[in-house]
Amino acid sequence: MNLCHIASLYRVEEKMAKSSSMTLLSLILLLHLFFAKSEKLLAPALYVFGDSLVDSGNNNFLNTVVKANYNPYGIDFPSGATGRFTNGKTAADFTGQSLGLPFIPPYLALSEDERMKTITGLNYASGSAGILTETGTASGINLGMEKQVELFEETVGTYLSGNFKSPKKLRRYLSKSIFMVSIGSNDYINNYLRPGNYNTSLIYTPEQFAVYLLDQLKSRLTKLYNLGARKFVVFAIGPLGCIPAIVNSLKPTTRCAENVNKLVLLYNYGLHGLLEQLTFTLHGSIFVFGDVYRLSYDMNQNPFRYGLNETKAPCCIVGNTGLCIKDQAPCQDRTTHLYWDFAHPMQKINNIVAKRCFRSSSPCSPINIRKLALLPTVT
Structure with missing residues (x-):
């Protein structure tokens, strides 16, 4: 004003x-x-790429067993079960709200006409997806990171262009939008750590695999940049050695399976350096590093700091897949559990991560998402 x-x-x-x-x-x-x-409206749009941690319903339209479009999923979401792998909102949902945006719709749920009219952002995330195209496919079809970027390219070329009077105005819109990336967990739990289905652990040492993943991620992020993205929030992988699926399988003597966490940390350390490199080399870009590992690990080790008292047992009753059993009642107090099912956090945890990343100096650095949204842009 x-x-x-x-x-x-x-x-x-x-x-x-x-x-x-x-x-x-x-x-x-x-x-x-x-x-x-x-x-209130801090960014014109939020574009989401990732896996089940931020999937808002794309897997509902894919031939896969990895779905969350049934009760008790979404028990605390305004419209009930939507395909979100938690009891309520994801971190992407909370971030969108903080930016002043409506819920970001899943790409596959929209018709051609709806895609033409949607300019507040789209969600391309897919449960079981990874940075690598083959990750998670043992459970069915998913949208891997490469495919998600291809769909965004289609969005820019086919759907968004008609909403702007000139290519310059479209580029400015994209440069002001926020691009959230939350992916990589499945490349470990649904690839590297499953030698019966994938041979990556036979081909790569842990160090080599982390480098390979980061190289592939760099390629995907660079393509997004070339399509017009400038403001990125890229989340690290959380402490997978602490999730119920791993703890119940490996039964470590400590609270978490630290050998699995060490694998993740190799990737996370490299990710931090990669994002700094990309900010330096890709003119006009800024990549924010979301260190959810540190925050989530502290929640596991010191749950009472966050009002939690259960870090091992999931809130819902899970089946063989690690997902909630349909129509089975979950825990009554959904503010004290860390995990909703065998792999996904509760809405409360998503809220903590998103709100801290939006306004605080951690877990997101070098700036929080609010400051990122307010930064002048270079197209």
């Missing part, structure tokens, strides 16, 4: 004050509310 707009608003309020004895305090409150409303 410029000074002319403020002056105009003040003149209107001055007239109202004379006729209705409106106090100066009322005027100040009205101005405060006006500014709050005008600043």
